Amino acid sequence: MDDFIAWFQHHGGALDTAVMSITDFPGSGRGAIAVKDIPENHTIFTLPRSLTLSTQTSTLPSAFGITGWRKHKLHKGWVGLILCMMWEEAHGNQGKWSAYFVSLPTHFGTPMFWSNEELQELQGTAVVDKIGRVEAERDYHEKLIPAIKTRPDLFPSEKIDTWYTLQQYHIAGNRILSRSFQVERWKGEVGPDSSDEHEYVPEDSAENTQADTSIGSAMDVDGTGDGDEGLDGESSDSDSDDSDIDDSDVAMVPMADLLNARYDSENAKLFYEEHHLQMVTTKPIKAGEQIFNTYGDPPNSDLLRRYGHVDLVPCPHLKGALGNPQDIVEIRADLVVKVVCGGVANDEKYQQRIDWWLDEGGDDVFVLDTDPILPAAMTSLIKLLLLSQEEWEKTREKERPPKAKFDRQISELLRRIFEIRLSTYQSPDTEADEKLLASESLTLNMRHAIIVRLGEKRILAGALEILRIKEAALDDVGNAESKGKKRVVSGGTASGGKSKKARH
Numbered sequence: 001m002d003d004f005i006a007w008f009q010h011h012g013g014a015l016d017t018a019v020m021s022i023t024d025f026p027g028s029g030r031g032a033i034a035v036k037d038i039p040e041n042h043t044i045f046t047l048p049r050s051l052t053l054s055t056q057t058s059t060l061p062s063a064f065g066i067t068g069w070r071k072h073k074l075h076k077g078w079v080g081l082i083l084c085m086m087w088e089e090a091h092g093n094q095g096k097w098s099a100y101f102v103s104l105p106t107h108f109g110t111p112m113f114w115s116n117e118e119l120q121e122l123q124g125t126a127v128v129d130k131i132g133r134v135e136a137e138r139d140y141h142e143k144l145i146p147a148i149k150t151r152p153d154l155f156p157s158e159k160i161d162t163w164y165t166l167q168q169y170h171i172a173g174n175r176i177l178s179r180s181f182q183v184e185r186w187k188g189e190v191g192p193d194s195s196d197e198h199e200y201v202p203e204d205s206a207e208n209t210q211a212d213t214s215i216g217s218a219m220d221v222d223g224t225g226d227g228d229e230g231l232d233g234e235s236s237d238s239d240s241d242d243s244d245i246d247d248s249d250v251a252m253v254p255m256a257d258l259l260n261a262r263y264d265s266e267n268a269k270l271f272y273e274e275h276h277l278q279m280v281t282t283k284p285i286k287a288g289e290q291i292f293n294t295y296g297d298p299p300n301s302d303l304l305r306r307y308g309h310v311d312l313v314p315c316p317h318l319k320g321a322l323g324n325p326q327d328i329v330e331i332r333a334d335l336v337v338k339v340v341c342g343g344v345a346n347d348e349k350y351q352q353r354i355d356w357w358l359d360e361g362g363d364d365v366f367v368l369d370t371d372p373i374l375p376a377a378m379t380s381l382i383k384l385l386l387l388s389q390e391e392w393e394k395t396r397e398k399e400r401p402p403k404a405k406f407d408r409q410i411s412e413l414l415r416r417i418f419e420i421r422l423s424t425y426q427s428p429d430t431e432a433d434e435k436l437l438a439s440e441s442l443t444l445n446m447r448h449a450i451i452v453r454l455g456e457k458r459i460l461a462g463a464l465e466i467l468r469i470k471e472a473a474l475d476d477v478g479n480a481e482s483k484g485k486k487r488v489v490s491g492g493t494a495s496g497g498k499s500k501k502a503r504h
Contacts, residue, residue, distance in 0.1 A: 007099030008255055013047040015255065020044050020291060024256060028309075029105075031260040032291040038281050044268060044291065045255055046278040052183065053097055054251035058084035059241055062149075063154060072147035079139045081180075081250055082172045083147070085153070090163035100254045100464055108174045109308030112136075114445055121449035124425035125456055126330045140169045176250065178307045179257035183249045183269065211487075253277060254441040260295040262313040262456050263324065266294035279436075300324045300452045303380045317370040318458065327455035329368040329463075333357075336366070336378060340385045353384050356396060369460050372466050374414065379404035411471050415464065422460045430457050 001022045003013060006116070019038045025031050040042070057062055060083065061069050075082035090099045111119060111131050122128050148155040148164060155164065256270050256279055267283050268291050285291060295303065300310040303324075311320040335353075341350050358364060366378040383402035387395060395402060422428040433454040436448065 001103065004099050004103045004254075005240070007048070008051075008087060011048070011051050011096075013045065013255060015045040016043070025260070025290060028260050028290075030258060032258055033288050034285045034287050034291055035474075036287045038285040040281055040284050042281045044279045044281065046276050047255060048276055049183075049272075052181075052251040052253050052277070053085065053088065054183065054249045055080050055084055056249050057251070058088055060084045060087045060154070064151060068147070068150065072150075073143050074147060077139065078173060078176055078250065081141050081176060082169060083144055085172045085252070086164055086168055087174070090159055097254075100252075100504045103254075103258075104175055104179070106171055108171075108178070109304075109448070110174055110445065111305055112170060112174060112366070116445075118445045118449065121426060121446060122419075122452065125449075125453050126299070126328070127198070127305045127452060130305055136173055137166065140166055140281065144169065175390050176252070179252060180250050181256065183251045183253075183272070255279075259291055261293055261295040262290075263313050263326070265290075265292045267292050268455055269293065297326050299327045300455050301327070303390060304448050304452055310448050310449075312451065314369065317372075317462070323455050323458070326369055327370060327459060329421065329456045329459045331364065331366045331368065331375075331378070331417065333364045333381065333404070334361075335386065335420060336381055337415055339420065340382055340413055349389070350385060353387075353392060356383060357381060357401065360399070360401065362401065368463050370459060370462070372462060373468060374406075376404035378414070378417075379406065382410055408471070408474055411467055411474070415467050418463050418467070420461050422457065422464075425453050425457060428457065430454060430461060433457070452469070 005022075017035075019035055019042065020032050021035050022030060023033050025033075033046075049103050050057055055075075061074075062082070064074075069080065074083060075386050088095050088097050092098060095101075109112075109120060111127055112120075112133055144164070148160065177196065239434065253270070256277065259268065259279070265460070267285050267289075268279055270277055270279050272278070273357060279293075281291075288504065295307070299308075303310050311324045313324070314320045315323040315325050317323075317325070337350065337354060344350065362381060363375075363377045366375045368375065380401045380403070383404070384392075384395065387402065427433070436450050437454070438444065442450070
C-alpha cells in the first residue's frame with residue numbers, strides 16, 4: 001500500500017497518517033484502522049475530484065468521440081465506465097490510475113463468479129434473479145466489443161485478448177458493483193453521458209437509494225450540512241442497465257473504497273465540495289477500532305450479491321441468535337395471482353384487475369421482513385382478485401383498492417402463498433441449515449449461501465407463525481360469538497324478540 005499512498009498524495013490527495021492506517025482484518029480483508037483516538041467531525045483524508053475515475057475524468061470518451069460513444073450506447077448503464085476502466089488499466093504504468101488499479105481486487109466472492117453447483121445452494125433466495133450475468137454478457141458482446149472494433153487506434157488488436165476479455169469485463173463490473181460511489185456533477189461538468197444542451201448543478205441533497213434491492217454499488221456518502229453537497233454510495237442499477245444515466249456520475253473513489261462496512265457500525269462518511277471529496281468521522285473512534293463507511297445496512301442477500309460477504313449480528317427477532325436484522329423475503333405478485341386464481345389466472349376478468357392494480361401503482365413484488373407484520377398490499381391484491389364482478393366495477397369507479405381486511409379466507413390463501421414460497425429453497429427445513437452451519441468443512445461460498453437462505457426461511461416461518469396466531473384469534477372471536485348466541489337463544493321465548501335478535 002505504500003506505493004498507493006504515495007500515488008494518492010502525489011496527485012493531490014491528503015491522508016492524516018497520524019490517525020488512520022491501512023491494515024488487513026481477518027475475514028474482512030483490507031480496511032482502515034484508527035491509530036489513535038479520533039474525535040467526531042475529524043477529516044481523515046481528502047482527494048480532488050480529478051482523482052476519481054469515471055466517464056467524466058477518463059480521457060477515453062473524448063478520444064472516442066461523443067457521437068460514436070452514444071451510437072454504441074456506451075452512455076447507458078455501466079458499460080461505458082467499465083470500458084473506461086479497462087482502457088485506463090491497459091495503459092499500465094503509463095496510466096494515471098496505475099497504482100490505484102494495483103490496489104483493487106481481482107478475485108471476488110460474489111455469486112457472479114460462483115459455479116452452477118454453488119448457485120444451486122442459493123435457489124429460492126433474492127440473489128439468483130439479480131446476479132445479471134446474462135444481461136452483462138449481452139452488453140459486452142453487443143455494445144463493448146463492436147465499439148472497440150471500430151477504433152483500432154485506441155484498442156490495438158494485440159491488446160484485446162489481454163485487457164478486453166469477458167473475464168476482465170466482469171472484474172471491472174464487480175469493482176464498480178462493490179466499490180463505486182455516485183457523484184453529483186457540478187456546473188460546467190458535461191460529459192458523454194449527458195446532453196450538450198445544459199449544465200448540471202447538484203441537487204440540495206443526494207437521493208438515498210440504499211433501500212433498493214436491485215444491483216447497486218458500494219458506499220454511502222452525504223452532504224456536509226453547510227451548503228456542500230453529498231454523494232450517495234449507491235450507483236445506478238448494473239452494467240447491463242439500459243436506462244440513461246441521470247444527472248449524477250458513477251465514480252471510483254480511491255482511498256474511500258478501502259473502508260469496510262458492517263451493520264449499524266458507520267463512523268465515517270464521505271462528503272464533497274465543488275472540487276474536493278473528504279472522509280469525515282461521524283462519531284468518536286477509539287484507537288484500534290476499524291473505521292467504517294456504510295453500505296446502507298442492506299439484507300444479506302444484497303450484501304452477498306454486491307460485496308461477497310454477509311453480516312451476522314445478534315438479532316432481537318431471533319432472541320439474540322446471529323443473523324441480519326435487515327433480511328427480507330421477496331414474494332412476486334404472479335405467485336399471489338397463481339394461488340388465488342389457479343389455472344384461470346390468464347382469464348380476461350383477472351387480467352383487467354391485474355392491469356388496473358399495476359396502473360394504480362400497486363406492487364408487483366411484496367416484501368416480508370423481520371418485523372412480524374403481514375404486507376397489507378398483498379392482502380389488498382388478494383381481496384381485489386376475489387371481488388365479485390359488481391364489487392370490482394365499484395372498486396374501479398372509486399379508484400381505490402380494497403382494504404386489507406384479514407379473515408379466514410385471506411389467511412388460508414396467505415398460508416398457501418408462504419408455503420409455496422418456502423418450497424422454492426433447496427429445503428424448507430431451517431433446522432437442517434442450522435446444523436449445516438455447525439460444520440467446519442463448509443466452503444466459504446456454501447456457508448454464505450446457507451446464511452442467506454436461512455435468514456429468509458426464518459422470516460417465512462415467522463410469517464406462518466403470525467398467521468397461526470391470527471387464526472387462533474379469529475377462532476376465539478368466533479367461539480365467543482357462538483357462545484353469546486346460544487345464551488341469547490336459551491334466554492328467549494318462543495314468541496319474544498330475543499330469538500329474532502339471536503338469528504340476526
